[in-house]
Amino acid sequence: MKPNLSTRRTNRGNNMKNKTVHNIRQSSIKMDNPKPNLFTKSENLRIRKATKKDYKKIAEIYKLCFTKEEYGEVWTQNMTLKKIIILSKYCDIFVVVADNETIGFAAINPNKWYIGRFADIEEIGIHPKHQDKGYGKQLLKFIENYYKKKNYSYLIFTVNKTAKAYKKYKQMKYSEDKNGALFMRQLK
Numbered sequence: 001m002k003p004n005l006s007t008r009r010t011n012r013g014n015n016m017k018n019k020t021v022h023n024i025r026q027s028s029i030k031m032d033n034p035k036p037n038l039f040t041k042s043e044n045l046r047i048r049k050a051t052k053k054d055y056k057k058i059a060e061i062y063k064l065c066f067t068k069e070e071y072g073e074v075w076t077q078n079m080t081l082k083k084i085i086i087l088s089k090y091c092d093i094f095v096v097v098a099d100n101e102t103i104g105f106a107a108i109n110p111n112k113w114y115i116g117r118f119a120d121i122e123e124i125g126i127h128p129k130h131q132d133k134g135y136g137k138q139l140l141k142f143i144e145n146y147y148k149k150k151n152y153s154y155l156i157f158t159v160n161k162t163a164k165a166y167k168k169y170k171q172m173k174y175s176e177d178k179n180g181a182l183f184m185r186q187l188k
């Protein structure tokens with residue numbers, strides 16, 4: 001089934017001039033590793049559900065990832081911590097731990113729109129000093145496997161076309177939705 005994505009959108013960033021794109025993984029997802037809660041490529045890499053003890057570190061990574069020109073956002077540690085606590089109320093939060101250091105996270109809303117069908121990556125970030133090393137791809141693969149196992153139909157997320165992440169998602173062969181549109185009206 002092709003989802004109707006023409007409404008109910010969110011966008012990152014307050015620069016509303018940025019175009020936004022909705023990426024939907026429509027091809028079948030290969031189950032590289034069927035274990036739901038532990039993904040290891042090497043002995044030293046783990047992806048697991050976050051606990052409250054992880055929030056401070058996640059908040060730090062969040063701040064570093066999104067206080068950037070490309071997103072037009074300025075975050076403080078207090079704000080990101082607050083955001084993680086809000087996300088934790090309705091999202092699954094995962095952390096990437098490499099050599100015992102937390103280097104990334106993802107927050108996924110498993111109840112986007114139709115319950116049990118769309119897993120929506122609300123936030124994903126790899127610590128800037130660990131980007132471009134393949135961790136983001138492994139985290140995404142893990143998320144795909146995790147929700148595929150739970151019988152979800154789609155992994156979805158939005159990203160600004162101007163963000164570096166956009167090129168990475170294209171490289172990873174995520175497909176852009178051709179039917180949906182992000183509607184908006186500037187309020188101030």
Ligand SMILES: CC(C)(COP(=O)(O)OP(=O)(O)OC[C@H]1O[C@@H](n2cnc3c(N)ncnc32)[C@H](O)[C@@H]1OP(=O)(O)O)[C@@H](O)C(=O)NCCC(=O)NCCS
Binds near residue numbers: 159165
């Ligand atoms: C987006 C993000 C999670 C990706 O994680 P990452 O660890 O940097 O990405 P990876 O190293 O796993 O690379 C993923 C793919 O992008 C490719 N890639 C890297 N830089 C690229 C570039 N400039 N152009 C095109 N592709 C690129 C990699 O080659 C890889 O694809 P491949 O394995 O098929 O070769 C991470 O960069 C990040 O946290 N960015 C800041 C926060 C952000 O933008 N979050 C997303 C908001 S929607």
